[in-house]
Amino acid sequence: MVDLPTGNAVIGQSGGPTAVISQSLVGVIEGLRAGLVEQGKVKHIFGTRHGVRGIAKGHPEELIDLTGISPARLERIARTPSAALGSTRDKPDEAYCAQILEGCRDNDIRYFFYIGGNDSADTCRIISEKALELGYEMRCFHVPKTIDNDLRENDHTPGFPSAARFVTLAHMGDALDNASLGGIKINIIMGRNAGFLTASAALAREMRETDPDPAGRPAPHLIYVPEVPFVMDAFLADVDAVYSKLGRCQIAISEGIRDADGNEIGPQLMGSGEVDAHGNVQLSGSGALGDGLASILKKGLTPAGGKSLRVRADTFGYLQRCWPETSVIDAVEARGVGRHAAGLAAGGDSGASVTIIRTSNAIDNYRSAYGRAELSAVARHARHVPEEFLLGRNNVSPAFYDYCQPLVGDLPEFERL
Amino acid sequence: MVDLPTGNAVIGQSGGPTAVISQSLVGVIEGLRAGLVEQGKVKHIFGTRHGVRGIAKGHPEELIDLTGISPARLERIARTPSAALGSTRDKPDEAYCAQILEGCRDNDIRYFFYIGGNDSADTCRIISEKALELGYEMRCFHVPKTIDNDLRENDHTPGFPSAARFVTLAHMGDALDNASLGGIKINIIMGRNAGFLTASAALAREMRETDPDPAGRPAPHLIYVPEVPFVMDAFLADVDAVYSKLGRCQIAISEGIRDADGNEIGPQLMGSGEVDAHGNVQLSGSGALGDGLASILKKGLTPAGGKSLRVRADTFGYLQRCWPETSVIDAVEARGVGRHAAGLAAGGDSGASVTIIRTSNAIDNYRSAYGRAELSAVARHARHVPEEFLLGRNNVSPAFYDYCQPLVGDLPEFERL
Numbered sequence: 046m047v048d049l050p051t052g053n054a055v056i057g058q059s060g061g062p063t064a065v066i067s068q069s070l071v072g073v074i075e076g077l078r079a080g081l082v083e084q085g086k087v088k089h090i091f092g093t094r095h096g097v098r099g100i101a102k103g104h105p106e107e108l109i110d111l112t113g114i115s116p117a118r119l120e121r122i123a124r125t126p127s128a129a130l131g132s133t134r135d136k137p138d139e140a141y142c143a144q145i146l147e148g149c150r151d152n153d154i155r156y157f158f159y160i161g162g163n164d165s166a167d168t169c170r171i172i173s174e175k176a177l178e179l180g181y182e183m184r185c186f187h188v189p190k191t192i193d194n195d196l197r198e199n200d201h202t203p204g205f206p207s208a209a210r211f212v213t214l215a216h217m218g219d220a221l222d223n224a225s226l227g228g229i230k231i232n233i234i235m236g237r238n239a240g241f242l243t244a245s246a247a248l249a250r251e252m253r254e255t256d257p258d259p260a261g262r263p264a265p266h267l268i269y270v271p272e273v274p275f276v277m278d279a280f281l282a283d284v285d286a287v288y289s290k291l292g293r294c295q296i297a298i299s300e301g302i303r304d305a306d307g308n309e310i311g312p313q314l315m316g317s318g319e320v321d322a323h324g325n326v327q328l329s330g331s332g333a334l335g336d337g338l339a340s341i342l343k344k345g346l347t348p349a350g351g352k353s354l355r356v357r358a359d360t361f362g363y364l365q366r367c368w369p370e371t372s373v374i375d376a377v378e379a380r381g382v383g384r385h386a387a388g389l390a391a392g393g394d395s396g397a398s399v400t401i402i403r404t405s406n407a408i409d410n411y412r413s414a415y416g417r418a419e420l421s422a423v424a425r426h427a428r429h430v431p432e433e434f435l436l437g438r439n440n441v442s443p444a445f446y447d448y449c450q451p452l453v454g455d456l457p458e459f460e461r462l
Numbered sequence: 463m464v465d466l467p468t469g470n471a472v473i474g475q476s477g478g479p480t481a482v483i484s485q486s487l488v489g490v491i492e493g494l495r496a497g498l499v500e501q502g503k504v505k506h507i508f509g510t511r512h513g514v515r516g517i518a519k520g521h522p523e524e525l526i527d528l529t530g531i532s533p534a535r536l537e538r539i540a541r542t543p544s545a546a547l548g549s550t551r552d553k554p555d556e557a558y559c560a561q562i563l564e565g566c567r568d569n570d571i572r573y574f575f576y577i578g579g580n581d582s583a584d585t586c587r588i589i590s591e592k593a594l595e596l597g598y599e600m601r602c603f604h605v606p607k608t609i610d611n612d613l614r615e616n617d618h619t620p621g622f623p624s625a626a627r628f629v630t631l632a633h634m635g636d637a638l639d640n641a642s643l644g645g646i647k648i649n650i651i652m653g654r655n656a657g658f659l660t661a662s663a664a665l666a667r668e669m670r671e672t673d674p675d676p677a678g679r680p681a682p683h684l685i686y687v688p689e690v691p692f693v694m695d696a697f698l699a700d701v702d703a704v705y706s707k708l709g710r711c712q713i714a715i716s717e718g719i720r721d722a723d724g725n726e727i728g729p730q731l732m733g734s735g736e737v738d739a740h741g742n743v744q745l746s747g748s749g750a751l752g753d754g755l756a757s758i759l760k761k762g763l764t765p766a767g768g769k770s771l772r773v774r775a776d777t778f779g780y781l782q783r784c785w786p787e788t789s790v791i792d793a794v795e796a797r798g799v800g801r802h803a804a805g806l807a808a809g810g811d812s813g814a815s816v817t818i819i820r821t822s823n824a825i826d827n828y829r830s831a832y833g834r835a836e837l838s839a840v841a842r843h844a845r846h847v848p849e850e851f852l853l854g855r856n857n858v859s860p861a862f863y864d865y866c867q868p869l870v871g872d873l874p875e876f877e878r879l
Binding site: 058061062064092095109111118121122124125126127128129130131132133134214215217218219221222224225226230331332333335336339357358359360361362363364366367368369370457458459460461462 | 475478481538541542547549551631632635641643647752753756775776779780785786787874877878879
């Protein structure tokens with residue numbers, strides 16, 4: 046029998062929301078009810094509004110009591126995209142952490158669950174260490190979430206499969222639109238440091254296409270991720286090669302593409318300097334990177350006959366992370382990681398981040414399981430698209446198709462004339 | 463017994479594609495098979511690639527023979543978004559029309575079907591008149607299509623319900639994202655002259671909200687259509703009123719908003735001057751309008767405490783017209799207008815544009831029928847959002863909800879904490 050503290054639990058959601066982040070919230074609540082609440086170790090389950098803001102003493106947000114919420118209502122909350130509790134990009138410093146701990150003490154919080162990405166895992170780690178330092182017994186757990194898919198120790202992260210499904214479906218429809226009217230189409234996709242989401246555009250091809258000639262591939266003809274240095278001249282040459290053969294070209298580009306020196310292309314074209322609490326320049330919520338690249342293509346490529354080139358750019362933006370129709374597997378796993386976190390707590394664990402492990406990738410028999418990692422193994426560090434998933438400077442490999450297809454799920458089948 | 467010419471039929475698709483435009487193509491084919499082909503009046507059904515380009519003599523595109531295509535394949539083509547035959551924005555002049563007529567003669571085309579918006583109806587009208595002038599017997603039919611919903615004589619147009627569904631679902635998800643992190647969110651929506659698609663964002667509210675105070679409405683709090691003059695100071699005041707009360711504000715804005723003098727705001731902020739064959743400045747495929755408005759809000763509104771304002775803009779772009787998951791009613795009606803055009807041909811009609819008439823709007827008993835109008839009644843003219851659908855300078859009326867909800871179909875139900 047493990048020795049567990051008795052008190053209350055709190056759950057928070059942090060960072061960019063996803064379409065399934067509230068599945069994880071509901072998973073933690075269900076897991077607690079079946080375990081620690083049942084055992085009398087948890088009296089109240091609180092939700093903290095807007096991440097740590099709701100629990101930190103002196104901050105304007107509040108806690109809400111989730112203990113008695115009905116299973117039917119929980120089910121509806123789980124199916125609602127985005128963070129039901131609200132989110133935050135606050136990155137607590139020393140003083141802020143002290144306020145959080147004070148808030149936890151005041152509310153007799155003994156179990157702390159934080160749903161988010163690697164910045165959130167780091168917040169969780171700091172709070173866990175701070176509590177230990179102060180001799181305040183509180184078990185801390187990080188529940189993974191990020192459409193960027195960039196958490197270490199995880200095969201993939203909840204939120205990514207749904208965002209990848211959106212990006213795939215968007216490219217499927219958009220490729221047909223591009224084929225109808227011709228010209229060059231740029232699609233800018235979220236993912237500052239990791240290109241997984243951009244790479245998922247390849248699934249729109251409805252086949253595993255690895256032709257070294259981009260004009261020999263179905264759309265998207267070209268895929269550019271942050272992991273491969275983006276060289277403007279090579280980009281122009283790639284697009285020209287496709288356009289001059291096909292009269293059209295669909296391009297998937299990560300918002301986080303960077304040059305050979307590692308400098309992001311976006312801010313170079315945007316002239317924008319808005320920086321968040323984590324020191325990141327704002328890339329999303331602006332069409333400037335796409336428009337800048339479109340303008341470079343219009344100037345740099347001259348079509349035969351001197352006709353003006355039709356170049357269009359769409360920046361998929363926030364729809365990628367909030368589109369209401371999710372990947373089926375994603376919804377199940379996002380719920381699962383929440384439940385698993387509560388299970389770890391009931392088993393006496395602490396300082397843990399829940400992980401997803403793929404246990405089978407057999408065709409039509411994808412399976413996953415949940416594990417745990419130390420918070421420090423997940424916190425802050427970013428995972429990148431591994432080399433084996435990439436092919437040349439503008440494509441993905443067969444291994445990436447194997448990896449991504451089961452997560453995205455069944456796709457519509459299109460017919461062409 | 464009507465006296466009908468014997469020969470071949472041609473079908474073309476023109477203008478901006480929609481998610482259901484190939485339903486109409488298949489509808490015409492099915493209608494011809496059941497009628498004029500069956501009666502021996504039509505020998506071959508041709509598709510013209512990229513609108514009139516495929517039929518016009520001397521143009522590089524071609525005709526393809528659709529006569530023998532299997533019903534199963536037709537069904538898959540119908541369910542595939544965008545123009546299966548390809549599309550065009552070519553606006554035929556006198557010489558081009560002569561080439562089209564020559565192509566029609568060469569291929570013994572006696573039935574001409576053109577699927578498109580009001581520019582396409584006009585092309586169809588000119589060709590019809592030209593044929594008459596030359597004494598070449600050819601029956602011409604326009605099949606309606608446009609996400610802008612701006613065709614006269616129609617209750618609504620195929621393509622609009624699916625695009626409106628996309629815009630609604632996008633605002634539903636995005637409103638929750640905006641509520642999670644706060645700040646101001648601008649969504650730019652297609653529709654150069656008509657605000658129907660922008661207005662459909664109101665359906666995301668999950669209720670008929672007509673509160674004169676925008677802060678009292680669920681998101682989207684503010685809706686701006688081209689039919690209501692856009693006054694920058696009023697816009698700033700509207701956004702400030704919502705943001706200062708709620709700490710957030712979701713705004714749906716048409717790409718076609720214009721000032722009190724009727725000048726479009728987009729080009730004023732964009733500095734872009736690309737013009738298509740119909741004399742329209744490029745508005746879509748660029749994030750410049752949204753970014754420009756975001757920048758004006760950041761400069762014009764100063765939040766309490768001197769903190770920088772979080773303003774994000776998404777331009778929904780081409781996904782609005784090519785998203786693969788369509789409105790159920792839209793798919794049915796897009797097929798229906800195609801079949802009806804073939805039916806009109808079999809009945810001896812010519813120079814007609816198929817129309818959609820709403821015959822019942824009773825709750826859960828929406829019904830529509832198909833009619834016909836003269837090509838000249840539909841060609842060129844644009845329809846606008848009627849005054850009775852608008853409320854004040856930034857909202858829609860109960861009558862608009864009544865109008866739009868049956869078209870968009872069932873929506874997911876969300877739960878909030």
